[in-house]
Amino acid sequence: MDVLQELEREVAVFARRVEGARQSWQRHQDLDRSAYLILLALANDGPLAVGQLANTFQLDISTISRQLAPIVDAGLVAKERGEIDKRQVRLSITPEGSAALEATRESRRQLYAELLADWSEADREHFLGLLKRFNERLLERQQLDR
Amino acid sequence: MDVLQELEREVAVFARRVEGARQSWQRHQDLDRSAYLILLALANDGPLAVGQLANTFQLDISTISRQLAPIVDAGLVAKERGEIDKRQVRLSITPEGSAALEATRESRRQLYAELLADWSEADREHFLGLLKRFNERLLERQQLDR
DNA sequence: CGACAACTATTGTATTATACAACTGTTTCA
DNA sequence: TGAAACAGTTGTATAATACAATAGTTGTCG
Known part of the structure; x- marks a missing residue:
């Protein structure tokens, strides 16, 4: 299957889940x-x-x-x-x-x-790096669109 | 700096950006x-x-x-x-x-x-893999919390 | 077998995050 | 110096969500 298509889907799911997590994890003092x-x-x-x-x-x-x-x-x-x-x-x-x-x-x-208890340090770092890069892209894109 | 801490921050930023993108990219026919x-x-x-x-x-x-x-x-x-x-x-x-x-x-x-025009195929696949894994984790966690 | 508890979905109501518009006060520049 | 541009606040509208109340359905136990 097409990587872009899967990625697109996974990002959509991610957005939903993170949104959900925000609510259920919100501790009172935070x-x-x-x-x-x-x-x-x-x-x-x-x-x-x-x-x-x-x-x-x-x-x-x-x-x-x-x-x-x-x-x-x-x-x-x-x-x-x-x-x-x-x-x-x-x-x-x-x-x-x-x-x-x-x-x-x-x-x-x-x-x-x-x-991320069972993620290796390498995977964490890798994920961080890619996520940062993705976020930068998103920001650039949005700034263009305005 | 602590990878977990950075990751946490980057995910928060991501959630915001994706949310923003959802609005500005929403094409009418989609x-x-x-x-x-x-x-x-x-x-x-x-x-x-x-x-x-x-x-x-x-x-x-x-x-x-x-x-x-x-x-x-x-x-x-x-x-x-x-x-x-x-x-x-x-x-x-x-x-x-x-x-x-x-x-x-x-x-x-x-x-x-x-x-993702300038991402290598390897990076795309890597990102997809890590994102999927993260999403699975989030789901497990949320189901536990309910 | 029948009443009641449990379950599925819908609808009413409240909350929250957001944008856009109207407004106020401040600055800049022609 | 007056008009346009700008920064921020407040009013109002909308969208996504949760929780509560309700209606219809099922299952179970005395």
């Missing part, structure tokens, strides 16, 4: 997906504006704006008016945010350790 | 994701009941029931009362359904051909 990804982005790429986050995830600014509200309220992200450009907002992760991020990260890492 | 996956399941695994489909995707029966409505209306899936057990419903793909499935499949295959 950050939800949007908060987790936002904090990850802020932790990695320093302070960002709302629009930059929206661009990172290819989501509408309004969506990010709403997702931000609870995590700003919870004190995980600090929000200041931009100094140079007062339209912008400068979002940065707080120490509490970093702590929450680490906790969730560890909890998820644990999950993946169980999930 | 089947939507749920219809596509349902037809795929019916084409591969013969006639199924609503509950069996729900189990396949780890979704609530009510969700499948609703997703079924438009594709039954469109004549892509035939719906009969089960002969032995009249509570059940017997869903099977119709010739029109097969045609629609093939068209969407081809359209998606094309998309993946572009997306």
Whole structure:
């Protein structure tokens, strides 16, 4: 059978399953997906504006704006008016945010350790590499399409 | 950096990107994701009941029931009362359904051909293999959790 | 054999994530 | 300096989902 066709199918299934997993694995104390990804982005790429986050995830600014509200309220992200450009907002992760991020990260890492318990290190690395490459492609494609 | 941690992150990103792609790539004449996956399941695994489909995707029966409505209306899936057990419903793909499935499949295959244009055949196969394995794991896990 | 528990599917209702549109305040530039 | 462009927020609509209530069917046990 055609590899592309199978791949396409497997990706569709993957999307469904991951979506399902998100719900059933969501532990109460952990950050939800949007908060987790936002904090990850802020932790990695320093302070960002709302629009930059929206661009990172290819989501509408309004969506990010709403997702931000609870995590700003919870004190995980600090929000200041931009100094140079007062339209912008400068979002940065707080120490509490970093702590929450680490906790969730560890909890998820644990999950993946169980999930991939019998995978060799080589397979894990290989999968990671290919997935990264695929993700980059997806991003490029989506940016073109906009 | 820890491979598991990176993998976990990459999967989260993947879920987001694929979700985004679903919206921007949805061509008008193509089947939507749920219809596509349902037809795929019916084409591969013969006639199924609503509950069996729900189990396949780890979704609530009510969700499948609703997703079924438009594709039954469109004549892509035939719906009969089960002969032995009249509570059940017997869903099977119709010739029109097969045609629609093939068209969407081809359209998606094309998309993946572009997306993975510069991947070697070996990489594609490798990615497919690892993804399949990961998907199986996810399913096992989710079934346990229910 | 008949009542009741268990099961299959549908429909009602609520929630969540998202986009688009309308609006406010800020900046840039002709 | 006024108009167009831009950043973000809030209002509104839609789609996908889960859970609850319900209807019809089956199976079992006293």
